[in-house]
Amino acid sequence: MISRREIHQILKGYARERITVATIGSHTALQILKGARDEGFKNLVICKKGTEEVYRQFGVADELLTVENFTQVLETEFQEGLIKRNAILIPHGSFVEYLSPARIENELKVPIFGNRAVLNWExxxxxxxxxxxxxxxRLPREFKSPAEIDLLVIVKFPGAKGGKGYFLAGSPEEFERKIRKMKLRGKEKFTLQEYVxxxxxxxxxxxxxxxxxxxxxxxxxxxxxxxxxxxxxxxxxxxxxxxxxxxxxxxxxxxxxxxxxxxxxxxxxxxxxxxxxxxxxxxxxxxxxxxxxxxxxxxxxxxxxxxxxxxxxxxINGSPYSQLLYHEPMSTGRRISREIKIALKQGQQGQQGSLDKIIF
CATH class of the missing domain: 3.30.470.20 (ATP-grasp fold, B domain)
Structure with missing residues (x-):
């Protein structure tokens, strides 16, 4: 994994007054972009070719970069461009799925909001x-083998795929029948979890x-x-x-x-x-x-x-719970940028390392 020290060394070279909040164009990007703008940051969205119109239509992106494939984000030249823009990347489900946890941990040198070490655990x-x-x-029961199934289970596959491919089985025989029908045997690891x-x-x-x-x-x-x-x-x-x-x-x-x-x-x-x-x-x-x-x-x-x-x-304009905590509309996307803003303000007040606490 790229070390925390290496990321913080890159972050040290950032112009604090010109931070750009960046993310991949999918999942929660609209909310993240609007939240960054609401907190006074420049923002940037990385779009796969053919999806740009969504972000133009809603008018929440200050800068739009187009790629043929999201893995281009990992290319050295592309990363250098983001670093020159003082970009902090905000990860979301599609971000993790398209780039993969291993490649984010080992190849992505652009500073990320949060702790990238969590990707391995998630x-x-x-x-x-x-x-x-x-x-x-309290967790549902898990089964090590289809032969152990003695109640209704949900069969899950790895990754942030939005539930794609999951299925139910109530017996070893039903499991074998369904996995053969889906042509998944031997292709992927799976988890057998009690369906609660x-x-x-x-x-x-x-x-x-x-x-x-x-x-x-x-x-x-x-x-x-x-x-x-x-x-x-x-x-x-x-x-x-x-x-x-x-x-x-x-x-x-x-x-x-x-x-x-x-x-x-x-x-x-x-x-x-x-x-x-x-x-x-x-x-x-x-x-x-x-x-x-x-x-x-x-x-x-x-x-x-x-x-x-x-x-x-x-x-995007807050929830019943966020309205109890904040006197302005507070989405999760905006709360991320608010945390970056708080860290920058603490740094200006002499509290060194505040940004380092939330970026890796």
Whole structure:
């Protein structure tokens, strides 16, 4: 992995008054760009050829760079161009999926908001589980082999693919039948996880190393195709047995019962503490614990996204929770730029190393 010292040496050469907030044109880019502009930063979006019109249409980008493939971002000349612009890259799900955690850790020398060491813990399901266990979260059962399946499981594949390829199986035989039909046998590693019945909640947190405060900014529910669409037609489809899929196609706003907020905040605090113990200095900035709330009002955590998630796009002008914390519209994208702004201000006041705390 590129060392923290090497990144901070590059950051030291940045003109603090000309910082550019940059990201890849996908996922939460519109929100990130608007948030940067709202906080007074110049912004930049890197678009794959053919997608530029989205960012021109909404008029939130100060500069637009076009690439044939997002992996061009890793080319030396391209990185040098970003560094000359004093760019700080904001990672999101598509950013991680297109560039890959390993290449971001080992090849990307452009300073990134957050702690890139988290990518290894987020992308490796065994490490992710170790992290969540350390945080004392309730987790679904996992099975080492399809032969062990004795209840309904969801079969998951690695990477931030938005649920693509996931499927359900209730027995070893059903698993074998479906994986053969999908022609996946031997192609990918997979995780067999108990399918927990309940309400899916995706709380969006932000942890600030500068203030040592955890903030609950918003919560969403994901709308998935075709499982959510089929739920409306269940009685009509009893004899058809359609193949279920779990591709995320959108997000719905939600608030939880106020009596559940203590559990939600407690999960976030424990996840931050565990991250500091496992990969110091731990989580920085936005993250999401993907959960199910059972009928017993207990949260079961099945995954973590250690970055801004797409559900935050619902709240570009803030959420019911962010409105309690801030007197102006505060999206997660804007909160990222606010953290950079706070670090720069602390540096001007003589608090050395503030920017180093949030950039790697």
């Amino acid at each position: 992308s490796d399901r065994e490490k992710e589980r170790e992290w969540l266990v350390r945080a004392d979260l 019945i309940g309400t899916r909640f995706y709380p969006h947190y932000f942890y600030s190393p500068l203030t040592e405060r955890l903030e609950l900014l918003s919560i969403d529910i994901r709308y998935e195709s075709n499982i959510d669409g089929l739920a409306r037609l269940s009685s009509l489809l009893e004899d058809l047995h359609p193949v279920l899929s779990f591709v995320v196609t959108g997000n719905l706003p939600v608030v939880v019962r106020e009596s559940l907020l203590q559990q939600v905040l407690g999960m976030g605090l424990r996840v931050v503490k565990a991250s500091q113990e496992l990969f110091s200095p731990g989580l920085t900035g936005p993250f999401c614990i993907e959960t199910v709330c059972t009928e017993d009002l207990e949260f079961v955590a099945f995954e973590i996204s250690a970055r801004i998630v797409a559900g935050t796009n619902l709240y």
